[in-house]
Amino acid sequence: MASTKTKCTVIIVDPKKGQSRSINISSPHIYNLKYYIGLLAFVLVVLITVCATLYTSAKLREQERISLVSTVRDLQQQLPKPTDTLDAKDYVQRIEAKLYKINEYLKKRGVKGFTQDAVGGDEHKELRLAPLEYYSLYDQYxxxxxxxxxxxxxxxxxKPELTSAYGYRSNPFHGGGGEFHAGIDFRGRKGDLVRSTASGEVTYAGRNGGYGICIQLKHKNGYETLYGHLSKCLVKEGEKIVAGQVIGQVGSTGRSTGSHLHYEVRKNGKPINPINFLRLD
Incomplete structure (x- = not known):
């Protein structure tokens, strides 16, 4: 390379053709070239740094997005499926209907119902059942x-007006001695309605010694009920009846001192105190 005060000559040689040519460049440009190269290098470094930062940021955002999507999917899997939700709703409605039905039944039988608040409370947590399993179990129960x-x-x-309790009492006839009273007596007037206290089958309807006109009903689980001193039977033997159904009318037939209903409850043929069945508490 040859140089002068004002210009520099650059000789380019082509080794294959054995030819060369020269280019004259102003000396200030040659001297300033290093600044251009430095500036270019600086710009390249800045561009590379910016690109690297953007790439890293994009990569982090992608990782965050993947993590968020994974979290959402996990939450979605924990949520009840639409079918499960509908089944659960159906169970709850059926349970509420049964509770209402039981309460209405108890009210008709003259017994106070129970609250439906906090159904399936904390005391059932130890069951460790899935919601649908629990609802199904509760529904069956x-x-x-x-x-x-x-x-x-x-x-x-x-009518809930008791006049004589279960157990031993003084003999109401002839004023002497004692006797075992196998039931309880309800005050009433002739013709007052008598209702069955449980569903079952009529096993006897007619006159029966000291009971006068009476009705005997057989229920499940070994229970029987007897309604004595009636003035009239409104059911027949072999007839299926439901709880709360009118089966007869109050009277004073048989060994009786006046119009009333004699009521007995028996378990496996043995009399038990009916007072225990008048209320649930």
């Missing part, structure tokens, strides 16, 4: 409760 309730003597067969 209420069905069993209601079935058992309808076949168990519950509530009052007549």
């Amino acid at each position: 209420l069905e069993q409760v209601f079935e058992g309730l309808t076949y168990t003597p519950t509530g009052f067969p007549a």
Whole structure:
């Protein structure tokens, strides 16, 4: 390379052709070239740095997006499926209907119902069941409760005015001695309605010694009920009846001192105190 005060000559040689040519460049440009190269290098460094930063940021955002999507999917899997939600809603509605039905039944039998608040509370947590399994179990349980309730003597067969209790008492006839009273007596007037206290079958309807005109009903689980001193039977032997159904009318037939209803509850043929079945508490 040859140089002068004002210009520099650059000789370019082509080794294949054996030819060369020269280019004259102003000396200031040559001297300033290093600044241009430095500036270019600086710009390249800045561009590379910016690109690297953008790439890293984009990569982090992608990782965050993937993490967020994964979290959302996990939450979605934990949520009940639409079908499960509908099934659960159906179970809850059925349970509420059964509770209402049981309460209405108890009210008709003259027994106070129970609250529906906090159904399926914390005391059932130890079951460790899935919601649908729990709802299904509770639904089945209420069905069993209601079935058992309808076949168990519950509530009052007549107006709730007791005149004689269960157990030993003085003989109301001839004023002497004592006797065992196998039931309880309800005050009433002739013709007052008598209702069954449980669903079952009529096993006897007619006159029966000291009971006068009486009705005997057979229920499930070994229970029987007897309604004595009636003035009239309104059912026949072999007839299927439901709890709360009118089966007869109050009277004073048989060994009786006046119009009233004699009511007995028996378990496997043995009399038990009916007072225990008038209320649930």
